[in-house]
Amino acid sequence: MGLKLKALCKSPWLFHINTGACNNCDIELVDALTPRFDVERLGVLLVGTIRHADALVVTGGVTQQAAPRLRRLYEQTPKPRLVIACGSCACTKGIFHDGYHMVGPVDEIVPVDIYIPGCPPKPEAIIDALAKLLKKVAKIHHEG
Amino acid sequence: MNPLWALFQVLVFPGFGFTFAFAMVFAWIDRKVTARVQWRVGPPFLQPLYDFIKLLGKEVIVPAGGARFLFLLAPLFGLAAVTLASALVWQANIWPTSGFVGDLIVVIYLLTIPSLSVILGGFASNNRVASLGASREMKMILSYELPLILALIVPIINAGGSIRLGEMLQGQSAVSHVSGILAFIVAIICMQAKLGLVPFDAAEAETEVMSGPFVEYSGAPLAVLKLMRSMMLFVMPVFLVTVFWGGITAGEGILGVILGCLKIVLLLVIVIVMRNTNPRVRIDQAVGFFWGPWVTGVAALAVALALLRNVIWV
Numbered sequence: 205m206g207l208k209l210k211a212l213c214k215s216p217w218l219f220h221i222n223t224g225a226c227n228n229c230d231i232e233l234v235d236a237l238t239p240r241f242d243v244e245r246l247g248v249l250l251v252g253t254i255r256h257a258d259a260l261v262v263t264g265g266v267t268q269q270a271a272p273r274l275r276r277l278y279e280q281t282p283k284p285r286l287v288i289a290c291g292s293c294a295c296t297k298g299i300f301h302d303g304y305h306m307v308g309p310v311d312e313i314v315p316v317d318i319y320i321p322g323c324p325p326k327p328e329a330i331i332d333a334l335a336k337l338l339k340k341v342a343k344i345h346h347e348g
Numbered sequence: 349m350n351p352l353w354a355l356f357q358v359l360v361f362p363g364f365g366f367t368f369a370f371a372m373v374f375a376w377i378d379r380k381v382t383a384r385v386q387w388r389v390g391p392p393f394l395q396p397l398y399d400f401i402k403l404l405g406k407e408v409i410v411p412a413g414g415a416r417f418l419f420l421l422a423p424l425f426g427l428a429a430v431t432l433a434s435a436l437v438w439q440a441n442i443w444p445t446s447g448f449v450g451d452l453i454v455v456i457y458l459l460t461i462p463s464l465s466v467i468l469g470g471f472a473s474n475n476r477v478a479s480l481g482a483s484r485e486m487k488m489i490l491s492y493e494l495p496l497i498l499a500l501i502v503p504i505i506n507a508g509g510s511i512r513l514g515e516m517l518q519g520q521s522a523v524s525h526v527s528g529i530l531a532f533i534v535a536i537i538c539m540q541a542k543l544g545l546v547p548f549d550a551a552e553a554e555t556e557v558m559s560g561p562f563v564e565y566s567g568a569p570l571a572v573l574k575l576m577r578s579m580m581l582f583v584m585p586v587f588l589v590t591v592f593w594g595g596i597t598a599g600e601g602i603l604g605v606i607l608g609c610l611k612i613v614l615l616l617v618i619v620i621v622m623r624n625t626n627p628r629v630r631i632d633q634a635v636g637f638f639w640g641p642w643v644t645g646v647a648a649l650a651v652a653l654a655l656l657r658n659v660i661w662v
C-alpha cells in the first residue's frame with residue numbers, strides 16, 4: 205500500500221464541481237492551474253471526467269439542486285478519494301448563509317478532507333492547501 | 349529459435365520491459381517539452397511512473413449496463429499488440445536477418461489494434477460520450493490508414509519489393525530519393541493522427557467529449573490505456589525511422605546507434621511541436637484533409653515517382 209499512497213500523493217488529479225458558487229472561486233481555481241503557478245510540477249492535473257479523479261474540488265455552498273448530484277459524483281469517484289472545500293461558501297455557506305435554497309455547506313453532504321477559507325481564496329492559498337492535504341495523507345499512512 | 353529466448357524477447361528486451369521504460373521516458377519528454385513551450389517548469393522525471401502506479405492502485409469501476417468483459421479486456425488487447433509490434437521492430441533493427449517475410453505487414457496490423465481497442469472499450473462502456481468518441485476514432489482510422497499505407501508502399505518499392513523489415517533496412521536509402529522524402533512527410537502526419545494528438549485528437553477532445561472513449565475508465569484499465577498510448581508514442585517514431593530512414597543501427601558501431609537515437613528524438617520533437625502549435629480540427633475537416641490532395645494526393649505522387657524510378661527505368 206505504501207507505494208500506491210506515495211504515488212497518489214505525487215499525482216493528485218483534480219475534478220472541479222461547482223455546487224452553487226458565484227463563479228469567483230471557480231475563476232481562482234482555474235487561475236491556480238495556469239502556467240504561471242504550474243501545478244503540474246506537483247503532478248496535479250485537471251481532468252474532465254469523474255472516473256479519472258483523485259480529489260474533488262467543490263466550490264460554493266450546496267444548493268437544493270446540487271446536493272443529490274454532489275452526493276452522486278462523490279460516490280462515482282474511484283477510491284481512494286479526497287474532497288477539498290474551496291472558498292467560504294463551500295466551508296460555511298458564506299454570504300449565502302440565509303438563502304432559502306441552501307442545503308448546507310459541503311461537509312453536510314459529503315466528508316471533506318480540507319477546507320480553504322477565503323472569498324475567494326487566492327491561487328496561492330489553493331496550492332498551499334493542496335500541499336498540506338497531501339502531507340496529511342502521507343502522515344496518516346505513516347502513523348497507521 | 350529457442351522458446352525461452354523468444355519469451356525473453358517479448359517480455360523483457362526488446363518487448364515489454366524495454367518498451368515500458370522508454371514509454372515512460374517519452375511520455376515525460378512529451379510533457380516536459382510541452383511545459384517548456386508554455387513557459388513553465390513541468391513535471392518531474394518520474395511523473396508518468398507515479399501516474400501509472402497511482403492508477404493501478406485505484407478502484408476499478410465498471411459502468412452499469414456496460415459490457416464488462418470487453419470493457420476490461422480491450423485495453424489489454426491494445427497493450428499486447430503494441431508490445432509485440434515494438435518487439436518485432438526492434439528485432440529487425442538489432443538482428444536484421446532474424447525477421448520473417450511479411451513482418452512489415454504484421455507490424456502494420458499490430459499498430460492498428462490499439463485504436464481498435466480504444467473503439468471497443470469506448471462502445472463497451474455504455475456511455476454516450478464514449479460512444480461519440482469511439483465513432484470519431486473510427487472515422488479517424490478510416491481517414492489516416494489510406495495515406496499511411498500508400499506512404500509505406502514507397503519504401504517497399506524502393507527496397508526492391510521486399511516486405512521484410514530486415515531486408516528493407518539493409519537495402520534501403522529511402523530518404524535519399526524525393527519519393528521517399530514525400531512519403532516520409534505523409535507518414536509523419538499520419539503518425540500524429542495515429543497517436544491521437546492535437547491537431548487530430550477529435551476523438552478524445554477534453555473540451556468537447558471529455559476524453560471520449562476513456563470517459564468511463566478508472567484505475568488499472570485506465571493505467572493500461574495510458575501506458576498503451578505512451579508506448580505508441582515510442583513505437584511509432586521507431587517504426588517510421590526503421591521503414592523510411594535507415595533504422596537505428598544503420599551506421600557502423602556506436603556512432604550509428606547514437607545517430608539512430610537522434611533520429612527518433614527528432615521525430616518525437618516534431619510530434620510535440622506539431623501538437624503544441626496547432627488548434628484541433630473537426631472530424632470532418634480531418635477526414636477531408638487526409639483524403640484530400642495534400643496527404644493522399646502527395647502519397648500517391650510519391651508512389652508514382654518510386655515506380656518510375658525503380659520499375660520503369662531499371
Ligand code: SF4
Nearest residue numbers: 226228291292293323
Ligand atoms: S466564497 Fe465568495 S467567491 Fe467563492 S463562491 Fe462564495 S461568494 Fe463566491
